[in-house]
Ligand SMILES: Nc1ncnc2c1ncn2[C@@H]1O[C@H](COP(=O)(O)OP(=O)(O)OP(=O)(O)O)[C@@H](O)[C@H]1O
């Protein structure tokens with residue numbers, strides 16, 4: 001077996017007495033599309049927060065591309081190529097939709113005062129190329145009409161799409177998506193899935209996503225990881241997971257396994 | 259009556275408005291763009307003014323060099339203030355900044371040998387010797403007056419506003435760059451910005467330091483305009499004037515700052531002439547408070563009917 005791009009080991013994170021993540025371990029294979037499922041409150045979002053450096057883990061370790069990241073600052077983890085979205089989308093409301101996406105451009109010399117003042121032509125060229133890419137991504141998520149609107153006028157579903165465009169703008173190698181389809185119309189959702197598959201094929205991008213719609217999970221993912229009460233209780237191919245009795249008991253319910 | 263119509267009086271209002279423009283522009287960069295609640299802006303003004311005056315009087319340094327040192331030291335103080343505090347939550351940061359400015363004011367009041375103490379810069383050279391730091395400034399203004407055939411007030415007015423408008427333009431241009439975009443994004447949601455690989459802390463520090471430099475430049479002009487100052491000139495009230503100006507003009511835009519500063523300057527100076535009833539019943543110190551009350555009422559009215567400020571963007575106010 002190849003070395004996983006992400007390896008989570010025995011991570012614990014509590015809130016007061018509540019063990020939100022309680023010794024979770026999982027691997028994500030490079031180039032895979034992995035679904036993370038589990039009932040409400042299972043600890044999926046909390047695990048995302050730990051992995052992406054937004055919450056410190058109390059115990060355990062997280063490795064990304066064979067390097068420990070569990071003590072790294074969130075922005076450093078993102079710079080290394082692990083970028084996440086939030087369950088509640090984080091639109092920067094008083095910036096334009098375009099600026100929201102442009103913000104994610106990596107290695108932008110125009111974002112440094114030194115780069116602006118010493119090499120303005122280079123900063124401008126970078127901004128132009130970033131803008132081209134941002135417009136492509138906005139077209140992909142069908143927000144091109146809103147390019148110059150404030151992001152604050154977008155609906156909840158549109159904000160999810162904006163987050164999706166933004167996370168791709170960051171050119172990550174591993175993308176963590178927290179319920180990317182919530183509130184997005186199903187047809188567009190399908191198209192985004194297509195695009196995810198394309199990105200994986202073309203750029204070898206890896207995706208780990210939380211999703212409650214099990215039809216989407218079974219169709220889109222090649223691995224499924226199941227969490228319950230802060231632990232990973234099963235993982236495998238969609239077919240393996242759907243017949244696993246622990247999963248059926250804990251989460252899916254008898255009705256679904258038929 | 260004669261005062262209200264005199265050029266001397268209104269050019270004074272203009273000069274002070276120009277100084278306030280520079281001073282409040284710092285708050286606009288810090289709060290209006292980066293979302294930092296700096297309630298200690300006056301400290302940077304004081305550092306700029308005192309550093310310049312002390313170096314000229316005690317070290318006999320060229321005034322222009324001393325002025326540059328003043329700005330540099332204020333920026334350095336911004337780094338020192340920011341390093342331990344910018345990781346704190348916004349409200350704790352705000353409290354620390356007030357404490358910072360008050361601590362510096364107490365030091366300036368009590369370190370007689372360094373600052374001249376509570377009597378101010380007049381005492382800088384020690385007892386019995388009058389200290390003066392603005393000789394070079396006066397001769398510079400003198401040259402300008404002779405060259406342009408204008409009066410001293412007009413020369414000062416031109417210099418202050420030239421620098422102020424240059425600074426406003428620079429900030430305006432800066433905010434349109436990708437650097438400015440990161441700053442504005444931090445104001446909106448710093449976690450989102452961090453999640454995209456930007457070092458939020460470093461940007462906040464830069465915003466604080468840019469604002470500190472602007473505060474220090476305002477302090478230099480303040481020192482030159484009044485030829486004398488003391489620690490009490492840098493009380494927290496001045497910081498709140500800067501906030502009033504930024505709110506009056508409108509948040510998050512560079513060009514609203516000079517507008518806010520002029521409106522503030524005119525209200526503040528204009529209320530001196532409230533000599534009709536009921537104001538005529540008050541004595542002059544009481545009337546000084548009335549000016550603040552008037553400004554407070556204007557701001558409350560503005561918040562009720564035009565929360566975006568005079569030139570702010572209404573649309574931005576209603577977005578969530
Ligand atoms: N910041 C917090 N403070 C206190 N408790 C929290 C916090 N974040 C999460 N929790 C709790 O931790 C548990 C796990 O929450 P988490 O959001 O990780 O679940 P989830 O699997 O993402 O659920 P959902 O599918 O509903 O999004 C829940 O009981 C939640 O209430």
Ligand SMILES: [Mg+2]
Pocket residue numbers: 044045046087178
């Ligand atoms: Mg969740």
